[in-house]
Amino acid sequence: xxxxxxxxxxxxxxxxxxxxxxxxxARLGYIYIDTGAMYRAVTLLAQRKGLIDxxxxxxxxxxxxxxxxxxxxxxxFRVREDNGSSETYLDGExxxxxxxxxxxxxxxxxxxxxxxxxxxxxxxxxxxxxxxGVVMDGRDIGTAVFPNAELKIFMTASPDVRARRRLMxxxxxxxxxxxxxVLANLRERDYVDSHRETDPLTKAEDAVVLDNSDLxxxxxxxxxxxxxxxx
Numbered sequence: 001x002x003x004x005x006x007x008x009x010x011x012x013x014x015x016x017x018x019x020x021x022x023x024x025x026a027r028l029g030y031i032y033i034d035t036g037a038m039y040r041a042v043t044l045l046a047q048r049k050g051l052i053d054x055x056x057x058x059x060x061x062x063x064x065x066x067x068x069x070x071x072x073x074x075x076x077f078r079v080r081e082d083n084g085s086s087e088t089y090l091d092g093e094x095x096x097x098x099x100x101x102x103x104x105x106x107x108x109x110x111x112x113x114x115x116x117x118x119x120x121x122x123x124x125x126x127x128x129x130x131x132x133g134v135v136m137d138g139r140d141i142g143t144a145v146f147p148n149a150e151l152k153i154f155m156t157a158s159p160d161v162r163a164r165r166r167l168m169x170x171x172x173x174x175x176x177x178x179x180x181x182v183l184a185n186l187r188e189r190d191y192v193d194s195h196r197e198t199d200p201l202t203k204a205e206d207a208v209v210l211d212n213s214d215l216x217x218x219x220x221x222x223x224x225x226x227x228x229x230x231x
Contacts, residue, residue, distance in 0.1 A: 004030075004133035005231060008142035010201065011155030013189050014162035014169075016212060017137035020155065020220055022086075025135040027221075028228075033077065033128055035138035035145070037088040038121045039112040040099035041075045042067070045090060046111055047104070056110040064116040075124065102170070102177050102185070109189045112139070113196035139193050142204040150231070152207035153224075161213045162186055 007030070009021050018034050025032035046052045049066060051059045066073060077086045078094075087096040098104065111117055118140075125145050128134060136145070142152035157165075163183035170177050193201040203209065208227065212220055 003231070004131075005150035006129055006132050006146050006148075007135040007151045007153070008146050008149040008204075008207075009135065009137040009153045009155060010139055010142050010204070010207065011137075011153075011210075012157070012162065012201070013186055013193075014166040015155040015157045016165065016217070016220075017155050019217065020210075020212075020224075021135045021137040023217075023221060024224060028135070029133075031128070031134045032086060033125065033134060033136045034086060034088070035121065035125055035136050035141060036108075037077070037096075037099060038075050038124065039117065040104050040108050041088055041090045041095055042117050042120065043104050043108045043111040044095055044099050045073060047107065052107055052111065056107055058110060058114060060114055060116065063114065067116060067120045075121075097173065100170070100173060101175055102181070105185055105189075109192035109196075113192060113198065115198045118144075118198050139201040140199040142207055143202060144199040147204070151227070152204045153210055154203040154207040155210045155212065157211060157213040159183060159186055159190070 007024060009017050011017055022032050024030070045066065046058065046063055049062070051063045051066070074089070074091050076089050078089055080087060087094055088099060089095065122145050125136065129136065129146060138145070142149055160183065163179055163186055166186065167177060167179055167182045170182070210220065210223060215223070
């Protein structure tokens with residue numbers, strides 16, 4: 001590809017968006033941004049500050065103040081030199097493992113539905129993507145963050161397949177959870193993400209759909225290679 005573009009990958013949780021996006025970025029020499037990690041980091045911040053309770057009631061004014069008043073908080077990504085992977089930092093602390101826990105997963109959708117949180121994250125994403133040559137995955141990249149992205153992909157898979165994938169990922173990190181818990185969490189997140197008032201999860205009209213329920217990663221890469229030939 002001669003010109004740099006923005007590749008926006010949206011879709012449901014645990015469809016393998018991050019893995020897919022990382023591989024595309026590596027093939028093209030692009031920057032990969034895990035936008036969901038930003039929302040998870042803000043969720044962790046809200047939990048630490050006591051701004052969200054067990055019933056998912058959020059102290060929105062206090063959260064807005066934490067994000068925008070005074071020095072605010074720094075959420076960013078750093079690339080590890082040993083393996084090239086991107087890790088999430090909150091105010092200088094590596095929180096990559098903490099933000100993948102069930103505790104954060106169970107509250108990230110309510111936090112991500114808060115308008116000031118989406119504003120906070122979107123401002124940072126647009127700054128990163130201004131120079132193009134980026135691959136971003138999330139829920140509203142092609143619809144709200146970069147509606148003019150040159151390539152938009154919407155990923156989906158059956159709930160059972162996604163729950164199995166998520167559980168395997170958690171077990172690999174030594175985190176606890178059952179298939180039933182993970183499946184219930186995914187269904188709840190699907191509903192909240194799709195029905196929130198601000199920037200709901202939806203397929204952009206010009207996005208191409210990738211249902212990878214029965215596709216290997218190799219088959220998914222063959223699929224994207226054919227699409228990239230057009231650029």
